[in-house]
Amino acid sequence: xxxxxxxxxxxxxxxxxxxxxxxxxxxxxxxxxxxxxxxxxxxxxxxxxxxxxxxxxxxxxxxxxxxxxxxxxxxxxxxxxxxxxxxxxxxxxxxxxxxxxxxxxxxxxxxxxxxxxxxxxxxxxxxxxxxxxxxxxxxxxxxxxxxxxxxxxxxxxxxxxxxxxxxxxxxxxxxxxxxxxxxxxxxxxxxxxxxxxxxxxxxxxxxxxxxxxxxxxxxxxxxxxxxxxxxxxxxxxxxxxxxxxxxxxxxxxxxxxxxxxxxxxxxxxxxxxxxxxxxxxxxxxxxxxxxxxxxxxxxxxxxxxxxxxxxxxxxxxxxxxxxxxxxxxxxxxxxxxxxxxxxxxxxxxxxxxxxxxxxxxxxxxxxxxxxxxxxxxxxxxxxxxxxxxxxxxxxxxxxxxxxxxxxxxxxxxxxxxxxxxxxxxxxxxxxxxxxxxxxxxxxxxxxxxxxxxxxxxxxxxxxxxxxxxxxxxxxxxxxxxxxxxxxxxxxxxxxxxxxxxxxxxxxxxxxxxxxxxxxxxxxxxxxxxxxxxxxxxxxxxxxxxxxxxxxxxxxxxxxxxxxxxxxxxxxxxxxxxxxxxxxxxxxxxxxxxxxxxxxxxxxxxxxxxxxxxxxxxxxxxxxxxxxxxxxxxxxxxxxxxxxxxxxxxxxxxxxxxxxxxxxxxxxxxxxxxxxxxxxxxxxxxxxxxxxxxxxxxxxxxxxxxxxxxxxxxxxxxxxxxxxxxxxxxxxxxxxxxxxxxxxxxxxxxxxxxxxxxxxxxxxxxxxxxxxxxxxxxxxxxxxxxxxxxxxxxxxxxxxxxxxxxxxxxxxxxxxxxxxxxxxxxxxxxxxxxxxxxxxxxxxxxxxxxxxxxxxxxxxxxxxxxxxxxxxxxxxxxxxxxxxxxxxxxxxxxxxxxxxxxxxxxxxxxxxxxxxxxxxxxxxxxxxxxxx
Numbered sequence: 001x002x003x004x005x006x007x008x009x010x011x012x013x014x015x016x017x018x019x020x021x022x023x024x025x026x027x028x029x030x031x032x033x034x035x036x037x038x039x040x041x042x043x044x045x046x047x048x049x050x051x052x053x054x055x056x057x058x059x060x061x062x063x064x065x066x067x068x069x070x071x072x073x074x075x076x077x078x079x080x081x082x083x084x085x086x087x088x089x090x091x092x093x094x095x096x097x098x099x100x101x102x103x104x105x106x107x108x109x110x111x112x113x114x115x116x117x118x119x120x121x122x123x124x125x126x127x128x129x130x131x132x133x134x135x136x137x138x139x140x141x142x143x144x145x146x147x148x149x150x151x152x153x154x155x156x157x158x159x160x161x162x163x164x165x166x167x168x169x170x171x172x173x174x175x176x177x178x179x180x181x182x183x184x185x186x187x188x189x190x191x192x193x194x195x196x197x198x199x200x201x202x203x204x205x206x207x208x209x210x211x212x213x214x215x216x217x218x219x220x221x222x223x224x225x226x227x228x229x230x231x232x233x234x235x236x237x238x239x240x241x242x243x244x245x246x247x248x249x250x251x252x253x254x255x256x257x258x259x260x261x262x263x264x265x266x267x268x269x270x271x272x273x274x275x276x277x278x279x280x281x282x283x284x285x286x287x288x289x290x291x292x293x294x295x296x297x298x299x300x301x302x303x304x305x306x307x308x309x310x311x312x313x314x315x316x317x318x319x320x321x322x323x324x325x326x327x328x329x330x331x332x333x334x335x336x337x338x339x340x341x342x343x344x345x346x347x348x349x350x351x352x353x354x355x356x357x358x359x360x361x362x363x364x365x366x367x368x369x370x371x372x373x374x375x376x377x378x379x380x381x382x383x384x385x386x387x388x389x390x391x392x393x394x395x396x397x398x399x400x401x402x403x404x405x406x407x408x409x410x411x412x413x414x415x416x417x418x419x420x421x422x423x424x425x426x427x428x429x430x431x432x433x434x435x436x437x438x439x440x441x442x443x444x445x446x447x448x449x450x451x452x453x454x455x456x457x458x459x460x461x462x463x464x465x466x467x468x469x470x471x472x473x474x475x476x477x478x479x480x481x482x483x484x485x486x487x488x489x490x491x492x493x494x495x496x497x498x499x500x501x502x503x504x505x506x507x508x509x510x511x512x513x514x515x516x517x518x519x520x521x522x523x524x525x526x527x528x529x530x531x532x533x534x535x536x537x538x539x540x541x542x543x544x545x546x547x548x549x550x551x552x553x554x555x556x557x558x559x560x561x562x563x564x565x566x567x568x569x570x571x572x573x574x575x576x577x578x579x580x581x582x583x584x585x586x587x588x589x590x591x592x593x594x595x596x597x598x599x600x601x602x603x604x605x606x607x608x609x610x611x612x613x614x615x616x617x618x619x620x621x622x623x624x625x626x627x628x629x630x631x632x633x634x635x636x637x638x639x640x641x642x643x644x645x646x647x648x649x650x651x652x653x654x655x656x657x658x659x660x661x662x663x664x665x666x667x668x669x670x671x672x673x674x675x676x677x678x679x680x681x682x683x684x685x686x687x688x689x690x691x692x693x694x695x696x697x698x699x700x701x702x703x704x705x706x707x708x709x710x711x712x713x714x715x716x717x718x719x720x721x722x723x724x725x726x727x728x729x730x731x732x733x734x735x736x737x738x739x740x741x742x743x744x745x746x747x748x749x750x751x752x753x754x755x756x757x758x759x760x761x762x763x764x765x766x767x768x769x770x771x772x773x774x775x776x777x778x779x780x781x782x783x784x785x786x787x788x789x790x791x792x793x794x795x796x797x798x799x800x801x802x803x804x805x806x807x808x809x810x811x812x813x814x815x816x817x818x819x820x821x822x823x824x825x826x827x828x829x830x831x832x833x834x835x836x837x838x839x840x841x842x843x844x845x846x847x848x849x850x851x852x853x854x855x856x857x858x859x860x861x862x863x864x865x866x867x868x869x870x871x872x873x874x875x876x877x878x879x880x881x882x883x884x885x886x887x888x889x890x891x892x893x894x895x896x897x898x899x900x901x902x903x904x905x906x907x908x909x910x911x912x913x914x915x916x917x918x919x920x921x922x923x924x925x926x927x928x929x930x931x
Contacts (some may be wrong), residue, residue, distance in 0.1 A: 017382060017816075018407065021375045021447050022415040024809075028446075029419025030426075032439040038427035038791075039357070043305020043350060045787035050346050051339075052300035056244035058338035059300075061115060061318065065292040069122050069279055070329035072099055084217070085148055088164065088276035093148040095326070096120055100294055103323055110307050111314035116297035121249065122146040122279070124287045126268055130222040131228060132214045139266035140213050140221075142230070143251065144203070144287070148275040150236075153245050154206075159217040159234030162202030164276035170194035170283055195227030198282050201273065207235040209269035210253035225286040232272065244297055292331075298339060308350065309391045312343040323375065343452055348877040351507060353788045355873060356582065358511040359865070360799045363518070363575030363819055367806040370568035372425055374813035376450035380404070388598040402453045408448030416444030477915055479523045486516040496872035510873055514865045518574055521569045529853035551845020568810035569854030570861060573901055576803040577862020579796035580897040586793060586864065586878065587784070589885035592665025594779035596881075599666070599719015600627070600659050600748035601757065602764050609744040616767040617747060622755035623764070626657035629719060629730060630744035636701040637689065637708075637727070644690055647726035648700070650716065650734050650742050659750040665881075667714035673730040680709040681729055681737050687715050700727070702738040716882075719748050763919040782880075791876045800897060804904050811908040815847060851905050859898055863889065 051059050072095030087093055090605060107115065126141040151161075170190035171179050182190070200220050205213070210232060215221060220229040238253050246253045255269035280286055303311050318335055325331040420440040424432060493513050533552060540549040564858035597603075604617065609628050632648040654675040660668055664854045673682045681700065685691050691698060691710050700707045708727070717728050734740055747768075751760045757777050765773045783789055866887040876884050 003886070010868040017375060017378050018411055021372065021379075022411045024368070024371065024375070025412050025415035025443060026419040026422070027446060029416040029440045029443045030423050032443055033420045033436065034427045035361075035433075036436065037423065037427045040305055040429065041427075042306075042353075042787045042791040044301070046349060047303050047305050047308060047343075047346050048301045049786050050342055050349075051298065051303065054338060054342045056247035056297065057910065059298045059342060060244065060248070061296040061298065061315075061335045061337040061339070062248070063294045063333045063335045065294075065325070065331050065333075067289040067291060067385060068331055069290050069292050069329035070096070070324040070325045071279075072329065074097055078281065086151075086275060089148040092278060093120060093146075096292075096294075097148070099326055100296075100333075101902045104296060107318060107418060107704035108314055110304075111311055114298055114302040114307075114311055115301060116302075117297050118716070119149060119245070119248070120147075120292070120294045122290055122292050123270070124290050126285060127226055129213075129810070130224070135214045136265060137213060137257070137267045138264040141266070141268040142203070142205075142213075142271040143268065144201075145249075145252070145270045145272050146275055146277055147249075147272060150272055150275070153240070153243060154236035154238055156204075156234055157207055157237045158234070159204075162204050162231075162233045162272070162274045164278070165201050166197060167280040167282055167796060168194040168197040170279075192227055195282055198228055200229045200231035202231050202233045203271035204234045204236055205232055205269060205274055206253050206255075207237050207273055208254040209251070210235045212257055212267050220596075223286065226282060226284050228282045228285060232271075248293065248295055259781055277420040294333065296335075298337075303343070305350070308343050308346050312340055312347065313565075315340050315343070315383035345877060348874055349788050352874050352877055353792055355507045355510050356792055356875075357795055358506045359514045359869065360579060360795060362511065362515055363571045363578075364799065364802050364806060366515075366518070367568045367575075367803070367810060368574045369807060370565070370571075371809050371813060372446050373454075374565065374568075374810065376408075376447070376454040378813055378816055379451060380454040384484075385857045396623050404454065405448040405452035408451040409445070412444040412447040413441075414444075416440045419443070421659070425916065450637065455809040465511040479527070482516065482519045482523055486513070486520045489516050490868055493868060493872045507873070510869050513868060514578070517861060517865055518567075518571050518866065521574065521861045525566055525570060525850075525853050525857045529849060563886050565810050565814040566850055566854055569807055569851060569905075570858045572803040572807040572810065573855055573858025574861035574865065576897055576901055577801045577859050577894065578865045579799040579862075581805075581863060581866045581889060583793055583796045584887045584893050585870065585885050586789065586875070588664065588888040588890075589875065589879035589881050590780055590783045590789070592885070593783065593880040594776050595660075595663050595666045595718050596716050597719070597721065598748075598774055598776050598779055599629070599663075601751040601776045602749035602761060603719055603774045604747040604749065604764065604768050604771050605745055605774075607745065607768075609747045610854060613768060613771075614747065617749060617764055620760065620767050622752050622760035623749055624752035624755075625655060625658045625750040626743040626750045627652050627659045627750075629656075629729070629746040629748060630742040631722070631746075632734070632740060632742060638699050638701070639697040644689070644725070646686070647722040648702075649722060649728045650727055650731040650740075650744075652718075656748070659748050661750075662719055666718035667712070668714060669717065669728060670712050672711040673728070674733060677709045679817050680707045681733060682711045683708045684712045684714055684717065685710050686717075686722075686726040687713055689727065696787040702734075702740055783878070786878070792878065804901060807901065808904055808908050811851065811905065815908075839907060855898075855902060855905060858901075863894075 072090070074091045074094045075098040085097070087128055097118060097120055100120065104112060104115045104118060122145065124144040126143055129140050129142055131138055131140055170187075170193065174182075191270050205215065210217070215232050217232050220231045222229050241253060249270060250256070251268055252270040252272075255267045257265065257267045279290065315337065319337060319340075322332040322334045325333055417440070420432065420437065461557050467617055489509065490513060492509060496509065511819075537549065537552040540552050543549065604613075607613070614626055614628065617623060628651070629651040632650050634645045635648050637646045651669060651673075653669050653671055656669040660666065667684075670684060673684060675682055683700075691713070693710050693712055695710050698710065699705050700708055714728075717726070719730065720726065731742055735742065749760075749764055751757050757775065761773065761775045761777075784793070870884055870887055874884060876882065879885060
């Protein structure tokens with residue numbers, strides 16, 4: 001029987017641990033293959049989420065040519081951009097649309113595919129039309145508009161589409177000299193005849209706009225200043241009212257109606273002319289100029305997550321240079337878009353998310369490597385007799401390692417393939433590319449590498465690990481190097497600007513520092529924890545209780561597993577605690593952002609907040625309190641250096657205190673704003689104002705001027721939605737001291753404890769019809785439900801559970817690794833009369849000190865890592881806050897995680913102790929003392 005045959009037979013006899021390693025390979029390969037697919041899906045959805053939030057006016061590429069309508073010759077019928085146009089519109093708009101299509105076609109991919117089909121409109125300024133006698137709208141206006149592609153977005157519901165007008169010019173048959181000789185009466189007569197010959201300009205309106213303007217189909221409206229009226233020939237209805245097209249045409253789907261107490265009701269709507277109209281107006285028609293608007297729509301899902309960097313650069317190149325519209329037009333296409341800002345935001349989110357996930361994943365990856373190493377050592381330990389026999393009979397170490405590596409390949413590669421196939425079946429995405437197989441293959445090679453590197457016996461006798469070991473200087477130098485690198489990394493990180501990164505990938509420094517901190521924690525644990533154990537050993541040496549002394553002595557001289565299990569425990573616990581802290585921090589930061597914006601559980605804005613509205617809202621079931629807020633405009637503040645204009649916000653300070661009693665992350669409005677300060681106006685100043693509490697000589701230019709008393713400084717006032725250069729005052733004190741009449745348009749609503757927020761929200765909406773009503777829950781969900789924020793939170797929760805599982809696996813493997821020697825020791829002690837209870841003490845002492853020290857160090861590490869990295873990690877891009885949040889230690893979350901890990905560790909130690917203490921004394925004694 002050769003060495004390979006012997007190892008193969010031994011492998012069949014001890015198959016439990018190798019099979020467990022194969023299962024671990026399947027799981028790791030599954031995770032490694034699924035993770036990039038999941039991240040790619042999250043990245044795509046995050047881009048769509050942010051682009052959709054930006055709105056069409058920000059994300060679309062828009063170009064406006066003010067004051068002119070450039071026109072290019074009509075192209076061929078099948079030219080790109082002109083195909084599909086109505087026949088009578090090709091001559092007028094075909095050349096321009098073909099030009100826009102060429103601009104898109106000249107862009108590189110993927111930007112070319114990101115840009116949608118070009119659109120073009122021509123629009124005049126507002127034109128006053130005659131009001132209906134006794135009608136509701138006293139000042140109706142229309143903007144005349146031409147859109148060759150309008151029919152794609154609307155359906156005609158009444159009448160017919162307008163025909164192109166034929167404009168008769170009154171002076172075309174005269175020379176310049178003849179025109180100069182005309183009298184005023186002759187000019188007026190010619191213009192009247194021309195207007196009569198021209199007839200009415202036919203237009204189409206949206207059905208809702210026609211109703212608002214009180215304009216029936218088939219009727220005419222006079223246009224002051226001209227004899228050419230407007231005739232409404234048809235009305236249309238949007239096919240999709242939510243389509244981005246209507247954002248570029250704000251008065252087209254419905255009229256914009258304004259009710260003014262002084263000026264009365266006015267309304268403006270877009271009236272569409274025939275796309276065949278050539279742009280000619282009758283003489284004297286009250287239109288100054290026309291403007292041309294072109295845009296390329298960008299769909300929310302047009303940009304993939306892995307295209308952000310490329311599309312960002314290409315879009316910046318597109319808007320950086322103007323494009324001549326065409327020869328002879330004298331116009332240029334000057335594209336502009338907010339898409340680069342959106343993509344820059346997404347890139348920052350990708351960078352932050354990738355770095356956080358790298359930090360979180362590094363822990364489990366390190367623990368998995370440690371578990372593989374422990375498993376390989378356990379396999380070698382179980383095969384020690386067979387391997388020692390081969391070695392004693394002349395078997396070379398290379399042969400033994402080759403046989404073990406072959407076994408690792410047989411176990412690892414098929415298991416890795418199974419894991420990769422499961423990932424493809426379970427996680428949506430495209431087919432696996434060759435590059436996607438690199439990580440699963442590496443995972444499949446890990447068992448072979450670990451088994452080949454595992455310590456091999458030199459013969460049949462096992463050398464004791466606690467005897468004859470050298471304490472060389474190499475370990476000390478390595479440990480000092482790790483500690484030095486950690487200090488340098490933390491120092492560099494402290495100087496890092498959170499927004500300094502420019503790529504969408506992992507920030508290497510931010511990702512490396514937590515690893516260095518983890519290694520430093522392991523070094524400190526292995527160096528420090530023997531000191532108290534030696535003290536305990538010296539105390540127990542004087543007692544007659546042998547099991548306790550023997551357990552302490554073995555824990556000092558032969559710690560269970562050494563560095564690898566210690567690192568696994570420290571890193572596993574550290575990742576779990578870090579994930580818990582970061583989860584609490586993200587949730588707190590998002591809630592703080594929502595409170596900054598809304599200032600209450602519900603925020604009402606829009607109409608004037610009068611006593612009737614306040615009474616209706618306050619009477620709604622579930623409302624605990626309300627507070628009004630008024631924007632008093634900008635006023636001059638003097639006495640703080642140069643005079644500066646500050647935003648003035650007036651609130652009901654006492655009501656605000658009650659409404660914001662449970663506020664998170666915002667400065668409460670002090671009740672001292674209501675105090676009588678000898679004629680001075682108490683104010684809460686924004687941080688950017690640059691004043692200090694108690695500062696004298698400050699005045700606000702209100703009325704005849706009023707002296708102010710600064711009672712506090714705040715970064716922001718919840719619900720005010722003004723910059724930090726603002727001052728907040730009590731509304732009653734402001735009116736009393738300055739006589740300023742306030743017109744509050746914001747009402748903050750506090751939901752009663754125990755009430756259903758959604759039900760209260762609906763009641764408040766019913767009490768304030770026509771107002772904009774926002775809820776804290778919706779604002780919070782806007783960020784928490786974002787794909788990257790939600791994905792990061794989910795990954796952190798998975799990391800907590802995975803860390804707990806890996807900690808248990810590491811503990812079990814460590815106990816199994818030491819089982820043979822432990823069983824021999826216990827067998828001798830039991831033969832000498834040691835009770836089973838004493839055996840448990842010996843076993844518990846073997847692992848409990850190291851586990852406890854690792855738990856403490858891991859918990860400290862998990863708290864320290866957020867404190868170090870959050871200052872350099874731009875987490876604010878995920879939470880919407882103005883600055884990176886500080887770590888939040890939620891006692892319930894943190895205590896639950898630590899208690900769970902402690903319970904899991906204690907259970908693993910207890911079970912292992914119970915099993916090990918039941919060793920077969922006779923069997924172990926027959927085997928003899930090994931070593």
